[in-house]
Amino acid sequence: MRPFLYERADQPEAAVIAARIQGQQQAPPTAAAAQFIAGGTTILDLMKLDVMQPQTLVNVGKLPGTIEMSDQGLRLGASVKMAEAAENEIVKRDFPVIAQALQLAASQQIRNMASLGGNVLQRTRCPYFRDVSYSACNKRNPGSGCSALDGHNRNLAILGTSDKCIASYPGDFAQALIALDAQVETLGPNGGRSLAFADLHKEPGDTPNIETQLQPGELISAFVVPTGAWTRRSLYLKIRDRESYEFALASAAIALDMDGQTVRGSRIALGGVATRPWRAREAEETINGQTLNDETARGAAEAAFRGAKVYSHNAFKVELGRRTLARALLDAGRMEI
Amino acid sequence: MSAAAPEPKANMGQPVPRYDAREKVTGVARYASDQQVSQPAFAFLVTSAIARGDITSIDERGAREVPGVLDIFTHRNTDDLTQTKYGQQGGGASTSIQGLGPEIRHDGQIVAMVVADTFENAREAAYRLKIGYSEATPSASFESAGTEMKDANGIMSVATQAKEWLSTGDVEDALSKAAVTVDAEYSTPTQHHNPIELFTTTCSWQGDKLTIYEPSQFVFGLKNAVAERIDVAPDNIHVVSPYVGGAFGSKAQMTPRTGLVAYAARKVGRPVKLVATRDQGYTISTYRAETRHHVRLGSDRDGRLVAYSHEGFEITSRPDSYSVKGTEETAHLYSFGAVATKVNVVHADRNTPGFMRSPPVVPYVYALESALDELAVKLRMDPVELRRKNDGMKDSFGKEWSSRSLMTCYDQAAEAFGWSKRNPEPGSMRDGEWLVGWGCATAVYPTHNAASAARVSLRSTGEALVQIAVHDIGTGAYTVIGQLVASELGVPVEKVRVELGDTLLPAGPVAGGSVTTAAAGSAVLKACAQIRTRLIGGASSGDGAPLAGVPDGQIRLREGRAVAQDGRSEELAKLFERLGQNQIEEYAEFVPAGASSNAMERLYQGKPTFVGGSNGEKLMYSLGAEFVEVRVNQRTREVRCPRAIGAFAAGRILNTRTTHSQLMGGMIWGIASALHEKTELDEKRARYVNDNIAEYLIPVNADIRDIDIILVPEIDNEVNPVGVKGLGELANVGTAAAVANAVYHATGIRIRDLPVRIEALLA
Numbered sequence A: 001m002r003p004f005l006y007e008r009a010d011q012p013e014a015a016v017i018a019a020r021i022q023g024q025q026q027a028p029p030t031a032a033a034a035q036f037i038a039g040g041t042t043i044l045d046l047m048k049l050d051v052m053q054p055q056t057l058v059n060v061g062k063l064p065g066t067i068e069m070s071d072q073g074l075r076l077g078a079s080v081k082m083a084e085a086a087e088n089e090i091v092k093r094d095f096p097v098i099a100q101a102l103q104l105a106a107s108q109q110i111r112n113m114a115s116l117g118g119n120v121l122q123r124t125r126c127p128y129f130r131d132v133s134y135s136a137c138n139k140r141n142p143g144s145g146c147s148a149l150d151g152h153n154r155n156l157a158i159l160g161t162s163d164k165c166i167a168s169y170p171g172d173f174a175q176a177l178i179a180l181d182a183q184v185e186t187l188g189p190n191g192g193r194s195l196a197f198a199d200l201h202k203e204p205g206d207t208p209n210i211e212t213q214l215q216p217g218e219l220i221s222a223f224v225v226p227t228g229a230w231t232r233r234s235l236y237l238k239i240r241d242r243e244s245y246e247f248a249l250a251s252a253a254i255a256l257d258m259d260g261q262t263v264r265g266s267r268i269a270l271g272g273v274a275t276r277p278w279r280a281r282e283a284e285e286t287i288n289g290q291t292l293n294d295e296t297a298r299g300a301a302e303a304a305f306r307g308a309k310v311y312s313h314n315a316f317k318v319e320l321g322r323r324t325l326a327r328a329l330l331d332a333g334r335m336e337i
Numbered sequence B: 001m002s003a004a005a006p007e008p009k010a011n012m013g014q015p016v017p018r019y020d021a022r023e024k025v026t027g028v029a030r031y032a033s034d035q036q037v038s039q040p041a042f043a044f045l046v047t048s049a050i051a052r053g054d055i056t057s058i059d060e061r062g063a064r065e066v067p068g069v070l071d072i073f074t075h076r077n078t079d080d081l082t083q084t085k086y087g088q089q090g091g092g093a094s095t096s097i098q099g100l101g102p103e104i105r106h107d108g109q110i111v112a113m114v115v116a117d118t119f120e121n122a123r124e125a126a127y128r129l130k131i132g133y134s135e136a137t138p139s140a141s142f143e144s145a146g147t148e149m150k151d152a153n154g155i156m157s158v159a160t161q162a163k164e165w166l167s168t169g170d171v172e173d174a175l176s177k178a179a180v181t182v183d184a185e186y187s188t189p190t191q192h193h194n195p196i197e198l199f200t201t202t203c204s205w206q207g208d209k210l211t212i213y214e215p216s217q218f219v220f221g222l223k224n225a226v227a228e229r230i231d232v233a234p235d236n237i238h239v240v241s242p243y244v245g246g247a248f249g250s251k252a253q254m255t256p257r258t259g260l261v262a263y264a265a266r267k268v269g270r271p272v273k274l275v276a277t278r279d280q281g282y283t284i285s286t287y288r289a290e291t292r293h294h295v296r297l298g299s300d301r302d303g304r305l306v307a308y309s310h311e312g313f314e315i316t317s318r319p320d321s322y323s324v325k326g327t328e329e330t331a332h333l334y335s336f337g338a339v340a341t342k343v344n345v346v347h348a349d350r351n352t353p354g355f356m357r358s359p360p361v362v363p364y365v366y367a368l369e370s371a372l373d374e375l376a377v378k379l380r381m382d383p384v385e386l387r388r389k390n391d392g393m394k395d396s397f398g399k400e401w402s403s404r405s406l407m408t409c410y411d412q413a414a415e416a417f418g419w420s421k422r423n424p425e426p427g428s429m430r431d432g433e434w435l436v437g438w439g440c441a442t443a444v445y446p447t448h449n450a451a452s453a454a455r456v457s458l459r460s461t462g463e464a465l466v467q468i469a470v471h472d473i474g475t476g477a478y479t480v481i482g483q484l485v486a487s488e489l490g491v492p493v494e495k496v497r498v499e500l501g502d503t504l505l506p507a508g509p510v511a512g513g514s515v516t517t518a519a520a521g522s523a524v525l526k527a528c529a530q531i532r533t534r535l536i537g538g539a540s541s542g543d544g545a546p547l548a549g550v551p552d553g554q555i556r557l558r559e560g561r562a563v564a565q566d567g568r569s570e571e572l573a574k575l576f577e578r579l580g581q582n583q584i585e586e587y588a589e590f591v592p593a594g595a596s597s598n599a600m601e602r603l604y605q606g607k608p609t610f611v612g613g614s615n616g617e618k619l620m621y622s623l624g625a626e627f628v629e630v631r632v633n634q635r636t637r638e639v640r641c642p643r644a645i646g647a648f649a650a651g652r653i654l655n656t657r658t659t660h661s662q663l664m665g666g667m668i669w670g671i672a673s674a675l676h677e678k679t680e681l682d683e684k685r686a687r688y689v690n691d692n693i694a695e696y697l698i699p700v701n702a703d704i705r706d707i708d709i710i711l712v713p714e715i716d717n718e719v720n721p722v723g724v725k726g727l728g729e730l731a732n733v734g735t736a737a738a739v740a741n742a743v744y745h746a747t748g749i750r751i752r753d754l755p756v757r758i759e760a761l762l763a
């Protein structure tokens, strides 16, 4: 086993200090020598597969974290477990899209372990990234090439790709956060800050190894989700080959503010199809102000995938993504709230 | 009685709970890698990162620096391992690709094994081992350039002795004159067994004697194959495999790892334990090869078949010709009229495929049963009626069935399913936004038999012991063997101790071909009869015998007593006392009709013999009918299978509980093979991509709702002395066709390439 240092932090400040002392500040956070660990359901797998080799693990899984309503909206501590948030009555009633995105993710056992902070930072399931016997993977080994481009890419992205990387962002919860205009609060070596969740993740571009705007050793402490007329009329639709315990082939997070049959405002995000949590602004613009019906839902869906670029095994995701989005919009329109 | 333990009907035994249930659920049962050996060292495999080419360099420096490393085995220091012949007919080695290089013949070939003082250190060193390759372009599968296709005729396989492809009549002529025809191509994907218990091996030497702890479906096969590989006398090898955590065919032959671990244990001078990783399991053992099929059917207007032509194509490795040749089974299934069959193997740069639950019938019956559904649609005929029309006690070659209850199965399953309410029009049945489809298909599996020995002993206390080197791979073999002994010797089943899976025991056949109960059961009957003869002989004679003078034929062993027809009886304890014996032990060998006279000797040498199926005077098969309901979302098109019912007839049922589990598990696997299971192949690199059980999909609980199993009583005294047909490999056959047929019924879209996936339904 590669030896590593293990520290457990009781307070966020201590975690940041531990990571700074051990860390190597120049590297992108995913390659930093010091890594946080919460539930460990992503990072321990990647260590066992030899994909990540941190020299220090700082356990942030036991940091205080709660679920509360505040003036700014719903506040979710980063160390809250997925299961706890998914089963929370306020979240289920007032932010169904969040509860569903969590409930439909992974398995109960994993949800019991995994934290919300770790969840948004889970890494791609691209098979070539997770298997070090493939030498070419720009995300794992910058400049080495991309095996997925001419390999098996059924599960990979069609939106936000680059010729360096087409890995899909696999998570579900992030789609709910980006749709609902959440903020992320962090604590780093230079103090705390708050940024739009939409700005947290980056497209791969030329540097797929850099996945977020976080600095090395910067800790996510909470997510804040503003309440609005749309949050109750919200849902998450996840389409996959089997009924449970599988990542999305395509998914849609939807929140609608309706005036009778007319869409006053919409918030739409797409999962399973993009390289990062994906807000579908074009779809929103298309549907806003329209009567919600089959045709307008389909119009929004067309708009959402206008920029899609397909690869050898994933062309079906364009049509699947459109249908998923249209179905989710119509379902949200019919919700009784 | 609960759903898991159906009430026995005619010719069915009691639903006795599993013999090994408590041990398994409490963790007392020791699987191979749980076996305690003194001071084990730990091995970790390194497998090739390319599918074809050569190793050009091996840099061990980084690996050797890891503390605790004892040795590193590569092609450079293992060339005295003997190359063992590929076990084409079962037994022997699972592949002829056994060397650690420098030549690489498939993805994930074992190229090195690190042995260290801990698992973690071995793994760490394995990660640090740097192997350089010169890579050649591999041929991955059917579509790839550079594959080589050959007629599979002449390839002997374990259950098929055919020298010529089955054919009768003039198929081309019959097809050209047929009123209605179907001409279609089907395909099935690569699938892996993924037994929950990984591929593990622990080897421990005591002087020149070797003990191997490895999950095995054929301990005598493993013992003899390893002996050849490491060049020691078979008598010096002891294989221990009392529990197997799933196998499905993947543990039936010796894989390259075992000899290597034995070799390493000898070199490092202490026991060595290997637990290969899940992804390594995809390439160091076997798999179900992808297949293609060209099927043509012809019938008259009324649905009477006049022609069946089936050509199959199967992927195999470069050096080995593994072929399942399922047309040898399908050609007998109905009264077809003219028949023409042929199978080809396509050699690619892949590991050698091998047995996987119901090897010949799963892909070939899928193709045939799908084509029959297409024919039914063309005929505007109910698919059940189409099967009825072509059902008969004789096949197209004039051979008779020993028993055949197919239509009884159809009728009972159809009734339970509510089939009469089906509207045949595709897309006509709906439930809200879900399209509902109903489909059906036939399940079939050849009834094999094999040679087996058994030793049974009975003590004065009424306790019995039965010993056979057969294997309970989760099937219930412990339980039904115990039940047989109990009923034959008239003692309670709780008093019977069963020992299996060990080469110190009398030899038994491979746990394959659904043969264990028939073969081991027949040997057990024989041994028990020998015990009875001795006991009853003693009961009817001698001073003070209460049954003195009663003819032996009128004495039974029942409830711990020897009982005469007139009701007089003697307690076993007394009888033993009078005989001056504490225990009677009998060894018996059973060789089925049709097997060679040296079948027993061959079995001890690790060579299996199979008879039965279509090879004997009569056709012997177990049969079933499966009905499924699918739901397809009308918009997003995901497919779910909420309901399935199967009715099965398989001769005598020894235990309705274990039978029910076997059949239910089979149907779940069948649903999986229709909708979920596929090993994805990187076509360019000829490498498996989703080699883990997060991404290799099998159904989870949420995918499986109602599964109903109906046991149809059947009596067949011709198949074997026990009267059982074998059913471990029955229920997963045909299900994929039933599901695909249901998907057609729901959507009007005919999917001919498995698995049925969302992308094919979005059009």
Ligand SMILES: Cc1cc2nc3c(=O)[nH]c(=O)nc-3n(C[C@H](O)[C@H](O)[C@H](O)COP(=O)(O)OP(=O)(O)OC[C@H]3O[C@@H](n4cnc5c(N)ncnc54)[C@H](O)[C@@H]3O)c2cc1C
Binding pocket: A035, A036, A037, A038, A039, A040, A041, A042, A043, A044, A060, A078, A079, A082, A104, A105, A106, A107, A110, A113, A114, A115, A116, A117, A118, A119, A120, A121, A122, A170, A171, A172, A173, A218, A219, A220, A221, A245, A246, A247, A248, B694
């Ligand atoms: C088989 C399987 C199936 C799955 N299916 C799904 C699915 O369907 N949908 C889905 O959304 N997810 C799925 N997941 C992913 C799972 O949800 C994530 O692994 C989990 O949410 C990660 O949380 P964790 O607390 O375990 O993270 P960890 O593994 O502990 O950490 C993950 C990453 O986040 C970093 N990190 C953790 N906490 C913080 C913090 N507070 N601040 C900054 N960095 C932090 C760590 O350094 C690490 O790099 C699946 C996982 C598995 C293994």
Ligand code: SF4
Binding pocket: A124, A126, A127, A128, A129, A136, A137, A138, A139, A140, A145, A146, A147, A148, A149, A156, A164, A165, A166, A167, A208
């Ligand atoms: S898609 Fe990205 S993660 Fe996958 S192989 Fe290419 S570079 Fe690596």
